[in-house]
Amino acid sequence: MKLLVTGGAGFIGSAVVRQAIRDGHSVINLDALTYAACLDNVASVADDARYTFVHADIRDRAALDEVFATHAPDAVMHLAAESHVDRSIDGPGAFIDTNVMGTYTLLEAARTYWVSEGRPDRFRFHHISTDEVFGSLGATGQFTETTPYDPRSPYSASKAASDHLVRAWAETYGLPVVLTNCSNNYGPFHFPEKLVPVVILNALASKPIPVYGSGENVRDWLYVEDHADALLTVLQKGRVNRSYNIGGENEVRNIDLVRMICAILDEKRPKSAPYADQITFVSDRPGHDLRYAIDPTRxxxxxxxxxxxxxxxxxxxxxQWYLDNEPWWRALQDRAGVGERLGTKS
Known part of the structure; x- marks a missing residue:
C-alpha cells in the first residue's frame, strides 16, 4: 500500500513509518516538525526509495490537497497531534488547534480526494487516538470500545473531539474510516518529557526522579513497536467504521514502573547507590486520572x-536503547519545556 502517515517524525508515528517500510509499503511522511518531532527518528529509512518526507502542517489545506494530488495514497494513518497532558494544562489552545481543527482539515482534504477518485472501496482513513478519552477507572474494570467518553484533561478532550469528527465524517459522508485507542506507549525514540525517558535520563544524571502524588496511578503500558504492528494490522484487516482498543496487557502503578526502571539501570549501569534512592514524590498533576486499563478482546x-x-x-x-543513543537524547534536551515541571498553572 501507499500510506500517508501524519506525524511520522514523532514517537509513535516514526515507529509506524519504520514498520511500514519493513513490511514493504510505501510511505509519505507528513510532519510539521514541531518541538517533539525529530527526523533522526526515521533516519534508518530516509534513503529508502519507498519513503518520502513532506514538511507540512495538517492545518494547511492547500498543502494537504497538493500531497493527495501528487502522491495518491491508498490510506491515511493520522498520528499528528499534540500529546503531552502537562503541556495541555498550561496551553490548551495549541491542542484544540492541532488536534481538533487539524483533524477537521485533514478529514476534508481526504474526503475531497476520495470523492475525486470515485470513492474507492480500498481507501481507508485510520485515526489513531488514546484511551484517555474514556476518562478514569476505579480499582476494577477495563475500557472497551463502547465505554462512554469522559475526558478529563484538555489533551484528552481534544482527542475525544477528533474521534467524534472522524465518526461523523464516516456517518455523514461515507468516508471509510477505522479508529484505534491505545494505552500508554514507551520504547525507543520516546521524546524526553514523558515518564519513562524522564526516569531514565534523570537517573543517569543523578537528578531527582519525580513521581506525581503517591505514585498510585495505574497505566497499561504498550511497547511502541508492538503498537505500530497493531496499527498496520487494523489498517489492513479492520472492519470499516469500527474502532479497536490496543493495549499492552501490562498494568502497573507508576511507582512500580519507576522502580522497575531503576532496578534495570542498577544492573546495566551500576553505581555506588541504588537509582531508586533518587525517587522524589512531587505535587500531583491537576485532575490526574487514577487508572487506565484496556480490554483487548476485540x-x-x-x-x-x-x-x-x-x-x-x-x-x-x-x-538499553537510551544507554546506546545518548547523542539522540542530548540533542533534544535544549528544546522548550524539556526538563521542566509543566502542568502546574491551574
Whole structure:
C-alpha cells in the first residue's frame, strides 16, 4: 500500500513509518516538525526509495490537497497531534488547534480526494487516538470500545473531539474510516518529557526522579513497536467504521514502573547507590486520572493481534536503547519545556 502517515517524525508515528517500510509499503511522511518531532527518528529509512518526507502542517489545506494530488495514497494513518497532558494544562489552545481543527482539515482534504477518485472501496482513513478519552477507572474494570467518553484533561478532550469528527465524517459522508485507542506507549525514540525517558535520563544524571502524588496511578503500558504492528494490522484487516482498543496487557502503578526502571539501570549501569534512592514524590498533576486499563478482546478475537513484548523485556530494551543513543537524547534536551515541571498553572 501507499500510506500517508501524519506525524511520522514523532514517537509513535516514526515507529509506524519504520514498520511500514519493513513490511514493504510505501510511505509519505507528513510532519510539521514541531518541538517533539525529530527526523533522526526515521533516519534508518530516509534513503529508502519507498519513503518520502513532506514538511507540512495538517492545518494547511492547500498543502494537504497538493500531497493527495501528487502522491495518491491508498490510506491515511493520522498520528499528528499534540500529546503531552502537562503541556495541555498550561496551553490548551495549541491542542484544540492541532488536534481538533487539524483533524477537521485533514478529514476534508481526504474526503475531497476520495470523492475525486470515485470513492474507492480500498481507501481507508485510520485515526489513531488514546484511551484517555474514556476518562478514569476505579480499582476494577477495563475500557472497551463502547465505554462512554469522559475526558478529563484538555489533551484528552481534544482527542475525544477528533474521534467524534472522524465518526461523523464516516456517518455523514461515507468516508471509510477505522479508529484505534491505545494505552500508554514507551520504547525507543520516546521524546524526553514523558515518564519513562524522564526516569531514565534523570537517573543517569543523578537528578531527582519525580513521581506525581503517591505514585498510585495505574497505566497499561504498550511497547511502541508492538503498537505500530497493531496499527498496520487494523489498517489492513479492520472492519470499516469500527474502532479497536490496543493495549499492552501490562498494568502497573507508576511507582512500580519507576522502580522497575531503576532496578534495570542498577544492573546495566551500576553505581555506588541504588537509582531508586533518587525517587522524589512531587505535587500531583491537576485532575490526574487514577487508572487506565484496556480490554483487548476485540482486536484479539477479530484480527488475531496480541502484544508480543512483556513490560519487563520492553523496559530492558528501552533502557538499553537510551544507554546506546545518548547523542539522540542530548540533542533534544535544549528544546522548550524539556526538563521542566509543566502542568502546574491551574
Amino acid at each position: 482486536i484479539a478475537s477479530e484480527l488475531g493481534w496480541r502484544p508480543s513484548v512483556t513490560l519487563q523485556k520492553g523496559l530492558e530494551k528501552t533502557v
